[in-house]
Each structure stands twice: as structure tokens, then as C-alpha cells.
Amino acid sequence: MTTVRPLRIGVLVAQKEGFENWELMIFDRIMADPRFSLITFIVHPNPFGDLKASRLFELESHLERRLLARQRRYTPQTFDANRQRFDDLRVLGTYVAADIDVPRQLVNERELDLVIRLTPASLPSDAIRDLPFGEWAFNFCDQRSRKADWFSYRDVISKSAATELLLYAKQDDARVTSIASPSFNIKFSAARNAAFLKERAVTLLMRELGRLADSRELKAEPSRRNDVVKPPSSVDMVRYAGGLSSHFLARAIKALRARMHSGSAIWTLYTGRGRIDDFDPRESVEIPPTKSDIKADPFLFQYGNECYLFYEAYADGDRKAHIAVGRFRGDKIEPVGIALSCDHHLSYPFVFRDGKSIFMMPETHQSRRIEIWRCVEFPLKWELYSTAFEGRSAADSVLTRHKGKWWLFTNLSDFHAYEDHCSELYLFEVDGPELKRIISHKHNPVVIGSTVARNGGRILERNGQLYRPSQCNAHGIYGYGLNIMEIEELSLTAYRERCIRTITPDFKKGLRGCHHFDAAGERYVVDARLSL
Known part of the structure; x- marks a missing residue:
């Protein structure tokens, strides 16, 4: 059996200490994974x-980070900066002849496969050219x-x-390629939005490094990078301050209404005739709330x-x-009655x-596990049948059986500071409702990004084709829209889907969102949001 050499990774940094939580999380996970070897930290002489x-x-920026994006310090389990190699270019440059390219020499001496850049400034192009898989970076690294x-x-100000x-x-010849580019719903604060996305970036980077380690092939597309993003101007900051003020006023009003036992998000249901690939919500009939x-998250069941x-x-x-x-x-x-009630939210x-x-x-998810209940007497008596993912935070899970295998689709939240169920879809092959045998997909999470990842109903089959309803969380609204995703490939080593349509909250008057679909026979049902 041939042993595959771990990916040899270098990290381009601004200093030897004072790393942010998301950076420490990356170092920690790289060192804990045998597919990777963290060889060196390269300290850039002019990182900004x-x-x-x-x-x-x-x-x-400083005050907003302290007030709106503060988080407890992450404690690494495997990473210790005192035990790492640091190649400081500012020091090395004084001992090497001027005609020798120090960064390029380092890349070759350390036999690096790639460098993860955490600074706005890059390595010289000659050094990047000698990296088999290039220099990797996130767009937020360029905006500081x-x-x-x-x-x-810019995104928050422009809404x-x-x-x-x-x-x-x-890569070589200054070629820039996009490895992955998921999108995420915007939060009210730019600093909080940035902190949240940096935590999501950890999972994204580790997934893509894993794919590279398995295939030894960098699968990337020509980059769609925008022009250089400049810091906000004074005019921008006035607009931004106005937006923050409006948000906090709305929160204060909502808190006051909550004390008066009012102000919950109001959802309604719509039903009609049609299938997942052809239904027209404009022709649906409302099932109004009281x-x-x-009513929200509707599921149909033929009995x-x-x-x-x-x-x-x-x-x-x-x-x-x-x-x-x-x-x-x-x-x-x-109305028939209450099917299930617990001490926690359902x-x-x-x-x-x-x-x-x-x-x-x-x-x-408040019980920190997935629960499956078996019906004892339809439709009001149920008993706990099985549990899984003890201690994990999972939401909106569905099972589907396809070609003789059971598959679990679930939105796990892998987080340190920001619990979130809208951004990552995980896939597992399981043994059915017992959940005793659970095999993780090779490249979990298989979908990343809050505009597509979160489940929005059961997996449905139509003419041999699988469809996954998913939420489109955008415009600062949870449950803004509903995607219909066509699953093109499903196995333990590959998953691929494409969006064939997105339903936005304009099919009836007065709607703010819609985020769930289900069907049984010729009937379908969707939910829609009436208030924020």
C-alpha cells in the first residue's frame, strides 16, 4: 500500500503572536489532520x-469589534506557537545576498505544496510560481x-x-482562480458580519484542503474577484451609523413587545395543486394563522x-x-390536536x-441531539425511538431512501462563537430510522452558504429525479426565499446539486419571506412570512 505524503503547508502571517480566533482554529485543525503537515509560518516584512x-x-472599527463582535478566546488543542517554525523574512533578508530570492528559497527548501496567506500582501510572484498549488487567501484578507x-x-451600507x-x-503567471465562493446572509453590523464569516471560513478552508489532499488536483475556476475594496468614506460612515441606529431602535421595540407577550414572527401557509417541479404559488389558497x-414548517402526510x-x-x-x-x-x-410537546422548542x-x-x-437542536419518534397511535401518540449526534447542534434534518440506501441530510452547526444552522449542509449514509450506523460523506459539509444550504422540506422524488427544497436566507431576512435544488449526484464520495428555481416572497401581497415546501399526492403546501 502506497503512503501518500501529507500536504506540506506554509502560512504567511503578519506577526508571530496575537492571532485571531479563526486563525487559531485553522492552525489547530491542520495540525490535527494527518493529511496535512504545517511546515512553517512565514512572517511578511511588509504585510499590509x-x-x-x-x-x-x-x-x-475598533469600537465596533469590541462592542458587537466580541467573543471568548479560542483555546487550541494541538497548536502551540512556541513549538512552530517561524521564518521571519525581515531577519533572513539581512543575512542573504541581495541577488538571492529569499521567499523563493524558503518555498523550495521547505518543499511547500501551498501557502495560506493571512495578510493583504502576497509572496513575490517567483515564489508563488514554485508552489504546486499556489498561494491561497480569502477576500477578507485583502480588506484590512x-x-x-x-x-x-460596503455590503452592509449598500444593503x-x-x-x-x-x-x-x-498561481503561476499571476493567474488567480476561485476555489469556492459561497454567499451568506448579511448581519446588521459589518464587524459582526465579518467575524461570523471568518468562522465559516475555517470550515470552508478545511473542506477544500481535504479535497486537495485526496485528489492532488486543484479544482478551481477563473476568479470573479471584484476591484480593490477601499475603506468606507466619511459619507459612507454617516449612512452606516444611520442604519445601525435604525436597527437598535427596531430591536428595542421588539424587546418591548416581547415583554408584553407579543411580537412573534408571524407565518402563514398556502396550499394548492402541483408538484415540486411545476407548482405555481400564485394560484395557492391561504391557510391563515390565528x-x-x-403555523410554520408544514409537512403533509397521507393516512x-x-x-x-x-x-x-x-x-x-x-x-x-x-x-x-x-x-x-x-x-x-x-384541528386534530398536539402531536408532540417537550420542554424545549420543537x-x-x-x-x-x-x-x-x-x-x-x-x-x-436545543436538546443538542437528533431525535426520531415512532408513532404509537396515529396521529397524537408518539414515543422516542432513537437519537444521534449527542452533544451536537443540528437543525432541519431529513431522511430519504434512494436506490436502496438511506441518506441523512442535516444542518449541523460547527461553531465556536456563532451558532448557525443556515450555512452548512452535512450528508451521511445511515441504516434508517434507528441511526445506529452513520457514515459521514467524504467532503462534509457538502454545501456551504446560507443562500442554499439549509433544508426547506423533505427530499422529494419526481420521475426518478431527487429534489431538495432549501432556504434562501438573504437581504438580512431569515427565510427570505425558497430554492428548489435538483440533486445531480449522490454518493459517499460525491455530491452535486443545482438550483432550478427560487421562489421569492412576491407571489402574494404582503409577504416578507417563504422558506418551506412539502407535497403529498397532488397537494403541496408552502409557508410564508408576514412579519419580521
């Missing part, structure tokens, strides 16, 4: 080049000076739909000759929801059959 920001913005970081300010996180590579029965609706149910002002069930009478719902009641048994896998 000529990049500067105004003193006013430097002060604002020694005292300020302006990544995502962009989403922020792109670009991982790209510089103040004591707000005998009747169609039942399971859904997340709560009253305006409630802090947690339960699972309720009703049955259709025409296009209206006749939602997303994915109901399915396996043989003669009926199961439900609701979202139970």
Missing part, C-alpha cells in the same frame, strides 16, 4: 503594504490595514442581498384516504413551539414511513 484607513474609521478591517462594510466569501488561489395558532398536516405551532408571544396536527377538509384545516416535524411504521424527526 500601503493599505491605510482614516483615523475616524480605525476608531469606529494594521489597525482596521473593512470587510463587508446587498448577501456577502460573498471568496477563497481563491494565486393569534393562538401560528388512509385523508391528508394530514403536521406543523410547528405557537401563539403570539410564545418562547417555544410544539408540533400540532390537523386534517384537510377541502383547502381548510380541521419545529420542522418531518413525518415519514418505513414499512408499516410511521416516524417523526422534528428539529430539537
Whole structure:
């Protein structure tokens, strides 16, 4: 058996200490993975080049990071800076003849396969040319000076739909290629948005390094990089301050309404006739909420000759929801009762059959595990059947059986400071509802980015083709839109899907979002958001 040499990785840094949490997380994970070898840290002699920001913005950036993006310090498990090799170009340059390219010499002496750049300034092109897989960097690394970081300010100020996180590579002949470019919903604060994306960048980088280690082939496309992003101007900062003020005022009003046991997000349902690949929500009929029965995350279930609706149910002002069930009478719902209620929040009641048994896998992320319940007496009596992922934070999980195999799609949150279920989709082959045998996909998470990753309903098959409804979280709104993803490849070593349509909240008047789809027979149901 041939032993594959670990990828030999160098990291281009600005200093020997004072690393940010996301940087420490990267170092820690690289060192813990036998596919990689962290060879050296290269200290750049002029890491920020000529990049500067105004003193006013430097002060604002510092205060915003302290107030709105503060997080507890990450403690590495395997990385210790005192035990690492640091090649300081500022020192080496004084001992080497002027006609010798020090960075290029380092790259070759250390036999590096690639360098991860954490500074705005790059290695010289001659040194990059000698790296088999080039110099890797994120777009946010290019938008900072020694005292300020302006990544995502432009997006927040201009109210962009989403922020792109670009991982790209510089290679020979100054060629720049895009390795991955997921997009994420924008938060109210640019500093908080940047901190959140940097944590997501850790997972993205490790996935792409893993793919490279397995294939030894850099799969990248011509880069779509934008022009150089400059720090915000004084006019920009006035607009930005106005946006922050409006946000905090809205939060204060919402908090006041919560104290008055009101102000919950209001969702409604729409039902109609159609299939996942051809339904028209404009022709749907509303199943309106009441103040004591707000409905979201609907799942249909055919039982005998009747169609039942399971859904997340709560009253305006409630802090947690339960699972309720009703049955259709025409296009209206006749309440049946509470199917499941726990001490913690419940939602997303994915109901399915396996043989003669009926199961439900609701979202139970507050219990820090996935739970599957078996129906004892349909539709109101259920017993806990199996659990998995103890201690993990999972949301909106679904099982599907395809070509004789069971697959689990779930939105796990792998986080240090920012728990989030909208950004990463994980795939596992399992043994069915028992969840005793769980095999991870080789390149988990298989989908990254809040505009496509989070599940928005059960996996449906139509004419032999699998479709995955997914949420489009954008415009600063959770559940802004609904994607229909066509699954093109599904195995333990490959996963590929493409978006065939996106439903936005304009199919009826007064909508703010829509994020869930399910179908049974000729009937479908979607939910839509009426308030933020």
C-alpha cells in the first residue's frame, strides 16, 4: 500500500503572536489532520503594504469589534506557537545576498505544496510560481490595514442581498482562480458580519484542503474577484451609523413587545395543486394563522384516504413551539390536536414511513441531539425511538431512501462563537430510522452558504429525479426565499446539486419571506412570512 505524503503547508502571517480566533482554529485543525503537515509560518516584512484607513474609521472599527463582535478566546488543542517554525523574512533578508530570492528559497527548501496567506500582501510572484498549488487567501484578507478591517462594510451600507466569501488561489503567471465562493446572509453590523464569516471560513478552508489532499488536483475556476475594496468614506460612515441606529431602535421595540407577550414572527401557509417541479404559488389558497395558532414548517402526510398536516405551532408571544396536527377538509384545516410537546422548542416535524411504521424527526437542536419518534397511535401518540449526534447542534434534518440506501441530510452547526444552522449542509449514509450506523460523506459539509444550504422540506422524488427544497436566507431576512435544488449526484464520495428555481416572497401581497415546501399526492403546501 502506497503512503501518500501529507500536504506540506506554509502560512504567511503578519506577526508571530496575537492571532485571531479563526486563525487559531485553522492552525489547530491542520495540525490535527494527518493529511496535512504545517511546515512553517512565514512572517511578511511588509504585510499590509500601503493599505491605510482614516483615523475616524480605525476608531469606529475598533469600537465596533469590541462592542458587537466580541467573543471568548479560542483555546487550541494541538497548536502551540512556541513549538512552530517561524521564518521571519525581515531577519533572513539581512543575512542573504541581495541577488538571492529569499521567499523563493524558503518555498523550495521547505518543499511547500501551498501557502495560506493571512495578510493583504502576497509572496513575490517567483515564489508563488514554485508552489504546486499556489498561494491561497480569502477576500477578507485583502480588506484590512494594521489597525482596521473593512470587510463587508460596503455590503452592509449598500444593503446587498448577501456577502460573498471568496477563497481563491494565486498561481503561476499571476493567474488567480476561485476555489469556492459561497454567499451568506448579511448581519446588521459589518464587524459582526465579518467575524461570523471568518468562522465559516475555517470550515470552508478545511473542506477544500481535504479535497486537495485526496485528489492532488486543484479544482478551481477563473476568479470573479471584484476591484480593490477601499475603506468606507466619511459619507459612507454617516449612512452606516444611520442604519445601525435604525436597527437598535427596531430591536428595542421588539424587546418591548416581547415583554408584553407579543411580537412573534408571524407565518402563514398556502396550499394548492402541483408538484415540486411545476407548482405555481400564485394560484395557492391561504391557510391563515390565528393569534393562538401560528403555523410554520408544514409537512403533509397521507393516512388512509385523508391528508394530514403536521406543523410547528405557537401563539403570539410564545418562547417555544410544539408540533400540532390537523386534517384537510377541502383547502381548510380541521384541528386534530398536539402531536408532540417537550420542554424545549420543537419545529420542522418531518413525518415519514418505513414499512408499516410511521416516524417523526422534528428539529430539537436545543436538546443538542437528533431525535426520531415512532408513532404509537396515529396521529397524537408518539414515543422516542432513537437519537444521534449527542452533544451536537443540528437543525432541519431529513431522511430519504434512494436506490436502496438511506441518506441523512442535516444542518449541523460547527461553531465556536456563532451558532448557525443556515450555512452548512452535512450528508451521511445511515441504516434508517434507528441511526445506529452513520457514515459521514467524504467532503462534509457538502454545501456551504446560507443562500442554499439549509433544508426547506423533505427530499422529494419526481420521475426518478431527487429534489431538495432549501432556504434562501438573504437581504438580512431569515427565510427570505425558497430554492428548489435538483440533486445531480449522490454518493459517499460525491455530491452535486443545482438550483432550478427560487421562489421569492412576491407571489402574494404582503409577504416578507417563504422558506418551506412539502407535497403529498397532488397537494403541496408552502409557508410564508408576514412579519419580521
